[in-house]
Amino acid sequence: MNNSNEIAKVCMLAGKIMLECSAETYRVEDTMDRIARAYGVKNPQSYATPTGINFAIDRAEQANFMRIAKRTTDLYKIAEVNSISRRIAAGELTIQAAIDHLHQLDSHSFFYSKRLQVLAAALVSGCFTIMFGGIWADFIPALVAGGIGFIGLLAFERLVEIKFIAEFFASFIIGIIAVFFIQTGLGVELDKIIIGAVMPLVPGLHITNAVRDLMAGHLIAGVSKGVEALLTALAIGAGIAIVFAFV
Amino acid sequence: MTIVEQLITSFIAAAGFGIIFNAPKNALIQCGLVGMIGWILYFVLVQHDMDSVPATVFAAMLVAVLSHICARIYKTPIIIFSVSGIIPLVPGGMAYEAMRNFVENDYALALQFSAKVMLLAGGIAIGLMFSEVANQVIRKIGKKISQLRKIS
Numbered sequence: 053m054n055n056s057n058e059i060a061k062v063c064m065l066a067g068k069i070m071l072e073c074s075a076e077t078y079r080v081e082d083t084m085d086r087i088a089r090a091y092g093v094k095n096p097q098s099y100a101t102p103t104g105i106n107f108a109i110d111r112a113e114q115a116n117f118m119r120i121a122k123r124t125t126d127l128y129k130i131a132e133v134n135s136i137s138r139r140i141a142a143g144e145l146t147i148q149a150a151i152d153h154l155h156q157l158d159s160h161s162f163f164y165s166k167r168l169q170v171l172a173a174a175l176v177s178g179c180f181t182i183m184f185g186g187i188w189a190d191f192i193p194a195l196v197a198g199g200i201g202f203i204g205l206l207a208f209e210r211l212v213e214i215k216f217i218a219e220f221f222a223s224f225i226i227g228i229i230a231v232f233f234i235q236t237g238l239g240v241e242l243d244k245i246i247i248g249a250v251m252p253l254v255p256g257l258h259i260t261n262a263v264r265d266l267m268a269g270h271l272i273a274g275v276s277k278g279v280e281a282l283l284t285a286l287a288i289g290a291g292i293a294i295v296f297a298f299v
Numbered sequence: 300m301t302i303v304e305q306l307i308t309s310f311i312a313a314a315g316f317g318i319i320f321n322a323p324k325n326a327l328i329q330c331g332l333v334g335m336i337g338w339i340l341y342f343v344l345v346q347h348d349m350d351s352v353p354a355t356v357f358a359a360m361l362v363a364v365l366s367h368i369c370a371r372i373y374k375t376p377i378i379i380f381s382v383s384g385i386i387p388l389v390p391g392g393m394a395y396e397a398m399r400n401f402v403e404n405d406y407a408l409a410l411q412f413s414a415k416v417m418l419l420a421g422g423i424a425i426g427l428m429f430s431e432v433a434n435q436v437i438r439k440i441g442k443k444i445s446q447l448r449k450i451s
Binding site: 079297 | 431
């Protein structure tokens, strides 16, 4: 096969985009294998972990390696890569066209505007306060605390490289704001406000991914994602705990 | 009244998580619906004196089944729908209580809450796993049936 280099490129690019958007590892490997098979590779060998990809075009062939440095959550790109791989499997895209499509997807950031994200986080916080048995008087305090906490998360993520520190500071801010609302008499139940406001930070995606990877037999990927979720939960808890230590 | 309250808030919460996770625009409504139905099942079961662990298992199962159906219909990865559906079931409140009691030096109560958190997380896992297995079995049976038809 003379174009094996190009095929490897398409597969790894697709895998890289998916991993950077926190897709499940088994789905990443599955997608890479499907793309390779669609281009006529008989025995594609792919191995993905949350921090890197290995891909070889055949058994005992030289392997390509790619490092995944940064991971965010972006369901849109996961869905897009999925539809590109479907089109490849249907024979609609040539190798070059696939590379172009994937490059285009990789360079674009399709995120909803930051303002809309903050608004969503604020609404989520308020709603969770009600869902967890809070009263409507606490809706606005949770909304404000969750919104400002999420702004803090976005700001700190830009400042510091370590994600857990940003989450720690965000939950610290939430704790302070919630205590402030209680002290001024605007909020009623401290616990309910904090639980609601912290929800946008909760690592729900990592928990579900870790479980699904473990079930699919990807033990290393599953355990490492589970640890990531645990660390995030600890960071959130520690941020709140510090506020409690001073109240 | 509380049910209506819960319906509206859980829908907004699940759809809001779709925005935070940058779900495709045309999937937001479905995300919200999946989250809403899963949460309402959990809420009703707990209100009828079921323990929160089995209630979480059943709700997670329902979320996973609904996500599978949505993924089939809209030809998108299942993760897009299941994530925002699972998040209301994540024991964030319980984990918070555990942390708070650790800080306040009440270790007995804190451990009690921690154990519950682990059970609930396991419950979510079992719920997801069950529907996965059911999905595979149904697919395999479907294949067998179509093979048998071809032979006959």
